[in-house]
Amino acid sequence: MAEPSTSSPPPSPRTPSSIHFQQEFQQQQQPAVFSLTSHDTALALVPPSSLWPRIDRLRALYDKAYPKWPPHVNLVYPFVRPDLLDEAVDRVAAALSSSFSWGSTSSPKRQIRVRLARPGVFEHGGRKNKNGNTIYLCDDEDPGQGESVCLGVLEGLRNTVLASLGQASGDYRMHLTVAQSEDVEAAPHKFLLDKVGLLPPVEWEAAELAVLVRERDGGGGSVMRLWGRIGLEDGRVERLGSLAAFYQDAKASLLGPREGEDAERDLLQSGVSYCGGEEPERWAPPFVPPKLAVASYNVLAEFEWPPSEARYPLVVRNILAENAQADVLVLQEVTDGFLSYLLSDKQIREAYPFCSHGPPHLDGIEPLPSFLNIVVLSATPFDWEYVSLNRKHKGVLVARFKRVGRTDGDKFLPVVLAAVHLTHGLADGAVASKKSDIKRIIGYLSKNYPDHPWILAGDFNATTSSISINAAVKAKAISEQSASHLASLDNLFSEARLVDAWKSTADNEADDQGVEGERGATWDPTANGMAAVMAASGGNKWPHRYDRILVRGEGFLEIADFNMFGFLTEQRPESELFASDHWGVRCTLNMSGLGESSEEPSEEISELVVPVQPEKGPEHLVVAGSVKDALVELQVIPSEADATKRKRALDLLKSVILDTTSTNAARVRSHPTIVVVPVGSYALGVWTSSSDIDVLCIGPFSSNTFFALASQRLRKASAQGIRILRRVQANTGTMLELEVDGIRFDLQYCPAASIAERWPDVLRASASDPVWSLSAQALSKLKAIRDIDYLRRSLPDLTAFRLAHRFVKTWAKARGIYSARFGFLSGIQIAILLARVQKLLARELGASPTPEALVATFFHHYARFDWSARLAFDPFFHRRRLPYSRTAREPLAILGYFPPALNTALAASVPSARTLASEFRRASEALLLRSATAATAATNPASSLTSSWSSLLSSPAAHAAEFLAAHKSYVRLDVQYWGLSRSRSGARFLGWLESRCVGLLVDLHRRAPGLHVRMWPARFVERDGESGNIVSSGASGTGGKNEEEEGITGDERDFRCCYLIGLDKGSPDMSKEDLKVAFGALQTGLARFEAQMRGDEKYFDAKSCWLSATVVNRAELGELELDSREWGEHTLGEEEFDEEDEEGEEEAASGLDSEHDEFARKENKKKKKGGSAARKQIAAVDLRADKTKKFRTAADALNRIRWDPQLDSSDYVVGYEDRFIGVQEKELGAWKSEQTDDEFIPQHRILYFRRKSDGKLVWDRRTRLDELFGNAA
Structure with missing residues (x-):
């Protein structure tokens, strides 16, 4: 590398402090004189490798020393002969470790804050020369900003080094070479100098000197290698033993590209895209x-x-x-x-x-x-x-x-x-x-x-x-x-x-x-x-x-x-x-x-596809914007204020979970990768103002660890408007119900480190990619986001799809067929059904259909769909073969996209499938009928077309009232509880009952197949005709301290409601005798159901609950209406389960670190035993006074410091016993726990953990001192 000699640059003024340090050292010791003439060695400051790319992107094109040298600031070059290097390094190290300081007297640590932000030029031999001029980066030299302090400190360091080698101080200019040029007056030189000046400042804390040695090859070339390091703080020398390369492919780069070889990606010059404005949401692409x-x-x-x-x-x-x-x-x-x-x-x-x-x-x-x-x-x-x-x-x-x-x-x-x-x-x-x-x-x-x-x-x-x-x-x-x-x-x-x-x-x-x-x-x-x-x-x-x-x-x-x-x-x-x-x-x-492959579906798939016939409909119904107008009229489409509020709430939740508000930037960067993404209706963009937001977190922890840490952070953020409503155990695992700024959230977690590390590119990975080799439970949680991602990429018109989805969902809710729990439609099922219609229409028409045409075709298509014999699936995804075989127990098959379970309608029953088919036919006929009626209206055409769409979207209460008058007989499930809190115990009791209703419908159909049973998926309450109040048992609550603390009245702890199942003849030809037999079988089934429910001691307590199942006539229903009350509201002290939830199966299947689980289990036990009052502080308890108390292991202490968010792991060191040297200390962040790691040290050698900020021991094996788990007993 052509480096200017130490005497060639213009001198910089020497500071009094640097002269004083040099004289002081010379008075202490008069060393032998080393000749500094060898260009085969150098003493330099090398920036951290993370800063190299921004410099090397220019050096690779303009600096002839790349990649022979790394980015560097030479302190002494040329240096000593290689054969004298050991002795010279020891002399320098001794000087740096001496009692006096070479740095600023006000600096507590002997480190150099280097900041290179200004370009400069060394002109070698005039304007034009064959050797070229050196363009470099140097310090700002701005006394007002304080950067010039670096020059004095660095010169003091250099003078100390020179004095230790018997050399007098000389002229020196700190610089980092970036490029060479020829004519300083020519435009190319000025463009290049300007380009170097555009580099972002290069800043780092220099804590060591790098000793470089030139390694020559047989072809006359050479590369500088790292020989060792000298610590600036204590003068400790680290000899590597063998020369280390700075660049892995340095030799290949020196050879240059060979003719005929394949082109390869240039990792150095590749980069990331920039966004000129606010980057669009990942889940809201244009x-x-x-x-x-x-x-x-x-x-x-x-x-x-x-x-x-x-x-x-x-x-x-x-x-x-x-x-x-x-x-x-x-x-x-x-x-x-x-x-x-x-x-x-x-x-x-x-x-x-x-x-x-x-x-x-x-x-x-x-x-x-x-x-x-x-x-x-x-x-x-x-x-x-x-x-x-x-x-x-x-x-x-x-x-x-x-x-x-x-x-x-x-x-x-x-x-x-x-x-x-x-x-x-x-x-x-x-x-x-x-x-x-x-x-x-x-x-x-x-x-x-x-x-x-x-x-x-x-x-x-x-x-x-x-x-x-x-x-x-x-x-x-x-x-x-x-x-x-x-x-x-x-x-x-x-x-x-x-x-x-x-x-x-x-x-x-x-x-x-x-x-x-x-x-x-x-x-x-x-x-x-x-x-x-x-x-x-x-x-x-x-x-x-x-x-x-x-x-x-x-x-x-x-x-x-x-x-x-x-x-x-x-x-x-x-x-x-x-x-x-x-x-x-x-x-x-x-x-x-x-957006789809042009490959036609296979013959096998084509035979399974039900063709979609475009339904244009009457002209007044296909007017552009009529569907949107109907939704706006019913306030289904959220306002911009609603959208802004939800985005703000989601951003707040992300920042709290990821702890991005932490002031310790190093801790934030050291956190493992956690992905926080919305799923469900919000991710698909079909949410309404009454929708909650489903959020999925993906990370490397076990579920116990994640929810323990997340709960701590969420509680600490309560002042920002975050509340934990309750923690529920669903079929898919643990879920937190939250409220953030008035918006309801359902928070779930999937332990999958490989997915989080490759996010979001992993969503494009093939299903055969090993990254998807996860447990069925993990895949089940990821299925929602994978299905939605594919939908958003493949839909021909996302705007039209969203309008149509909101319309169908509003219709389904009004008609009482929107509830996956009861075997009816869910949001993802509507999305699948709509997507296949939209895609098939787009292929048929050559363009994406309008929202009006899409909705009309949707109802007409599924009104004619044979649900019992046909499969509803997307043939543009399942193009070659269908990895699904329908069983006799699946009366409805609406297939999603990704495993583990393709059929999204597993909760459906024969009665619910019949109800869906009936409702689709009813909607199709209603559209045709009301279209004809509206077409004859001559007074207000605009109002007519809006009312034609709106007529399908009447309020749920109106359609529920229609249901109450539609059947002669009903199965009435009367439910009552008393002395239970509505938000937790009451909701749990009702949730358990509702989860058994599908089984009841299946059993009733099996016993009485001649009857059609249709359940309304909501609770009904009875209103007193005279007082207008909702009828309850009138019993007061349990009273006592708990009620007063929670602010719950007796009526809220006493609730009565009913669920209704309408009964109809399955065939008009059904005889009275057959009807009598069917009702007898019905009564038997209800009695069995009632006995089973009352026999479940886990959920049913006769002291506080009551349940009955009877057949009643329409006249015996009374004054019923839908229960409009919200369930699951926040109650103090009821965030966690009563019983322990270890989720062992999920964690074992994920193969996660058991150390994380141990911490989570201890945290959960602390919550259950000690309550929330003692959570904040870690009490110091000297276990030496009581030998019977369990002394926590070093692994426990190590995990506590690493994963407890209240502890700063960077403030701790590990004291351990080295078999040859004795007691040594190591930064906790550098401690390796993996046995396969080269630096692994068995944990039984750990003697103590010490806090650096005050020097205090927090865990000591010899004295059995434990300040970390002192309050755990």
Whole structure:
């Protein structure tokens, strides 16, 4: 590495403190003199490796020492001969460990706060020289900000080191080399210096000196390796034993790319996309239209310094012009200044909220790597990678669009865009490079994205004019072989099945007299004044079709249109101003299947699909917006205020669970990965103002550990409006019912570390991916989010789907068929039924149906659906085969997408299936009847069409009243309890009863198949006709202290209600004798049900509960109405279960760390035994006084410090016994518990745990001292 000698840079003023330190050391010791002349060793400050990428992205392109050297600040270079290195390092270490301080006297620790934020230049030998000038980063030298203190401290350190080696202090300039340049007056040097100045500040706390040694290879090359480290605080020397590399692939990088080798992803230059505004919710992506427009534009860089911005406004106008509007925009020759200007435009940010690079002028954002760069802007999210080609500064930006692509079964294949800007020029080397680069690009895409749709867009710089090529051959500027290479480029594209968008849409018969290769020219000096200027200076005066868009659709993308843009100009007094020397190109693509694979379903699947016939309906019913108007009229669609409130509540819940409000940033970063995502109706965007929000957390802990920690954090956040209502044990595991800012939440957890680590990309992983090898319970929890993710990616029109879903759900609630618990419809079932209708309609019509057509077709289709014999499933997902076999016990089959259970209607019974079929027929007939009625109304057509839709959506109370009058006889389940709290014990009792109702319906149908039983999925209460009050038993509560504390009245502890099952003849031909037999069987079944319920001692206590099941006539029902009271409200002291819930099966199946479980079990026991009053403090108890108390193990203490959120693990050290050295200490964060780890130490060697902040022991094995679990006994 060509480093300036320590005497070459201009001197910096020496501080008095540094001189004092040097003199003091020299008075103490007069060492032997070491010669500092060897360029094979160095003493340097090396920043943390996490800071290297931002520096190395420029060093890799501009610093000839990369990767021979890491980013570094030399302290002494050249240093001592390698054979004297051991002795010299010991001398330096002794000096640093001496009693006096080389640093600032006010600093408690001998560390250096390094901040490099200003560019500088070392000029070597004048303006122009073959050795080049060094461009570097140095400190700010701003005394007002205090950064200049670093110079004095660093110089003091250097002088101490030099004195220890017998050398006098010399001139020194702290610097970190980034690049080299040639002429300091030339524009390239000034552009590069400006680029280095755009780097975000490089800051770190330097705690050690790195000792570097040069390692030479047999070919004359060399690389600096790490020999060891010297601690600044105590002078401790760490000798590595063998030289360590700074870069794993340093040797390969030195060799450079070999001709013919495959292109590979450049991990250093690849990055993340930036969002120009507020990033959209992950679960609220914009609707992806059935067309995709891709544009490419070479904006022509400014090559003179300072760069002129005169063309920039005109370039932006052309990009925003109507003929250039696109979903994806690829730009070439983008500079730092132009990108900053472009992304400052509000209209650009609104049109393209996502960009591959951020504006370099903003703090914290890196500059673009090269002078000329490729940048991709998009209206939809994408991620990208950089693929280096065989020349510096030449590569391909490969973008993957997260929500645009085709699906192949359960595998999502996003559209892949390769943005290119190939080598320019008509010479043998340039032509060979172009051909090689194209082969590499195609090879890379074929290897990494073989089945994905491809788009290649950009400036290919391929000469196309036959006149220009023939002239070059004649002038011997290129060989005949190069000319044949240019002609063969189209063959390369054809072999890769890439279709040229211009060729596929151009009129090949037009302009037959034109010169071959000049039609469709995007660089045309005969029409573009800017290109004419370039042609005059370069001699290339013929038009060429440099810019292209090529597509390999894979049955998903189809070229629909092609056009050029960039024709807007500006009249100047001296001449006409053109935006660029290139015209832009744009291609419009049709996306067949609206997000689905074009592969047709297999013959097996096709036989199972029930075709959907489009139902247009009367004209007044299909008026655009009529369904939405009906929903707005009934206040079903939430307001913006509701949406904002829910988003704020969800964000608050996320921040509390993830503890993102913690002031200790290091602790937050060290937390394991936990994913918090909404599921259910909120995730799908079909929620209403009365909906709660279902939230799923995914992480590495066991369920016990997660809920223990989450409950602590949620209780601590009670002042922010968070309340834990109750903790319930559902079939799927533990669930917390919460209230956040008045919004109800259901919080569930799935222990799956591998899913959390790969989130959200794991959702695109194939079902056969080993990452899904989880327990059935874990897959069951993840199923909701996987199903919703697929729905959102595959629906042709999400807006229409949401309106239709809300309409059907509101209708189902009103008609009493929306309750999965009772075997009726659920939200996901409605989504599946709607999605298959929408997709089949879209394929049939060639476009997504309107909400009105979708709703009408939905009801008419399922009114004719044979539920007993047919399966309702999405044939666009289950395309090849259906991994499901229907059993005789499944009267209804509505199949979801992902395992473990495909059938979402397992709770359905024969009676509930019959009820659903009947209600679909009723809705279909009602639509036709009311359509005809509304069509004859001549007074107010608008009101008529709204009322036609609204008539299906009457209030649940009105339809319940209709149910009460629809049957002659009913099964009445009378329920009563007294002395129980409504929010917990009462709700638990009723929930248990409702979970048994499906079994009752199945039993009644088995005993009396001739009867049709229809249950209304809600509670009815009786109202006193005289007083108007709800009738209860009138008994008072249990009284006493508990009631007074909870503020619960006697009426709230005493509740009576009933459930009703309507009875009808299964057939009109049923005889009286058959009816009598059926009613007898019915009575027998009810008596058995009543006996079973009363015999369940776990849930039924005769001292506080009562239940009866009888058959009554309509007249005996009394004055009944729906119970409108809310259940499950918060009650003090009732957040947790009475019985212990270890969830052993779930945790054993997940294979999680038992150490986490141990902590959770102890936390739960503490809550149950000690209550909440003693939770906050950890009492110190000296267990030496009582030898009978259990002394907690070192593993217990270690886990407590690691996982207790009230303890800062970084403030503790572990004292342990080394077999050779004795008692040693180690940072707790560095302690390894895995036996396979190289640094593993058995836990029986742990002697104590000490708190660093006060030096106090909190656990000591020898004295049996335990301050961590002192209050656990």
